[in-house]
Amino acid sequence: MTVINTNIKSLVSQNAMIKNNRDLSDAMQQLSTGKRINSAADDAAGLAISSRMTSQITGLNQAIRNGNDSVSMLQTTEGAMIEMTNMLQRMRELAVQSSNDTYTDVDRGYLDLEFQQLKAEVNRITKDTEWNGMPILNGTVENDDGTFGKFEFQIGANDGQIITHTVSDMGFRDDAKAIFKTDTPNSVGVSQQSSLTLSGTYKPGDVINVKIGETSANYTVVDADLTGADDDANLITIATNLALATGATMGNTTVLASSNVLTFTADTAGSGFTAKATNDLVDVGALKNVQSLTVLNNTDSNTSMRELDVALNRISTERAGLGAVMNRLTYAVDNLANVSQNTSESRSRIMDADYAKASSELARTQIISQAATAMLAQANQQPQSVLQLLQG
Structure with missing residues (x-):
């Protein structure tokens, strides 16, 4: 059957060119990137494994x-x-x-x-x-x-x-000490003052016990107290926190901290108190002996x-x-x-392009593309033969 409106041979050539161009594009992409799998469409399972x-x-x-x-x-x-x-x-x-x-x-x-x-x-x-x-x-x-x-x-x-x-x-620690000293003895019209001096090296878990009269308070040294540049800086931090802890529990006594020294002052003039402090130190250090x-x-x-x-x-x-x-x-x-x-070698077998195979595929698809283009030209020329029938 001879027809003009539908050029079957041209359509066949076009479809062949489309498929060949897809293969040509894949080969060029592999050669350009060095990878066999460039998208999930290339190999979905292989992409998951390689990832x-x-x-x-x-x-x-x-x-x-x-x-x-x-x-x-x-x-x-x-x-x-x-x-x-x-x-x-x-x-x-x-x-x-x-x-x-x-x-x-x-x-x-x-x-x-x-x-x-x-x-x-x-x-x-x-x-x-x-x-x-x-x-x-x-x-x-x-x-x-x-x-x-x-x-x-x-x-x-x-x-x-x-x-x-x-x-x-x-x-091993430098001997840590908490020593009370009474600066002003109790007398009429004078508020008793006692000072507590901290010295040495403290460690996490050390407990300082302060007793004023019948009231006592404990303070446990924690990591945050020991973040200073040296022992002196740490002592200032400990003294400050110890003053806060004891001041909150000691009745009729004002507690102030200055550097590594705490001062305890009786709130009522003429009143006094007995005061002492002790250390309960954590035993640390392999070379403490x-x-x-x-x-x-x-x-x-x-x-x-x-x-x-x-x-x-x-x-x-x-x-x-x-x-x-x-x-x-x-x-x-x-x-x-x-x-x-x-593992890298295993991934390479899955992901990387085989250049020998990809270059051969490129050459094949390029030749086919040229041949398909020539055949498409021939297919487009064939309907011209119909004019011979009309000329008779």
Whole structure:
């Protein structure tokens, strides 16, 4: 049948060109992006799988960085302990030297000068050693579960993939004291005044008890009290909060805080009160046995030798724990890198374009496109033959 209105051959050529151009566009897109899957239409299941793999890979890569940061923190911690060990060894050497009776009391006093300076420096290192702004040797870093000194290292791409290590409080406190002093005795026409001076180092959980006459009040030191730059700043905060706590409960007495000193004044002239304050201190610090050591005589020197052996053993135990965790973290990081590599390779098989295949497809579709264009031209010319019938 010969017709003009409907050119079947032209329609067939057009449909073939549309399909071929779609394949040509896909091939060009793959070659341009390097990806086999550029939209969900390309491979819906493959896109979902690759998306999950991408989350896993980025999580693994961040976990690798977490692990390396964790090792760095622990190395900093152990580095401080190395110097503490060196100083304790020197202190023990001084104790051995001082225990010899060839030295006079004056000589031992000279030895004790260095001994006390080294002891103070050991304690200072435990308070001032920081990593990323966190004091890592004094047990004041609080975990979300309320545990002090506990660190959770996220070594995995998913929730709960952690390695936990607790760094002990390696220091010892400077003696914390709350001492009452009566400045003006009770007499006719004069209101009694007493002052309470706070000194030393307080820790979370320490309780200060103040008793005025028959009324007493307790104040428990909390973390917020200890955020100052040093012990002096912390004492001012504690004194302020202690004044608020006692002033709210003490009858007939005015309580004022100035720096680290609280002043208690009887509201009625001529009236007086008995006053005292006590500390209930939390026992903290792995090296607390070193705090009161001296080498001023033979007996003290021998005691120092024994206690320093205990302190050195405690540091060695802590360092051994740090070393074990650092080795574990190193192996964990190596494993994470291996898993990340293999997961990336798996994702590549799903997502990435095969350039040999895509370039062959491009060449094929380009040739077909040219041929289809030629055939469409021929199909459009064929209706012209109908004019031959009309000319007869």
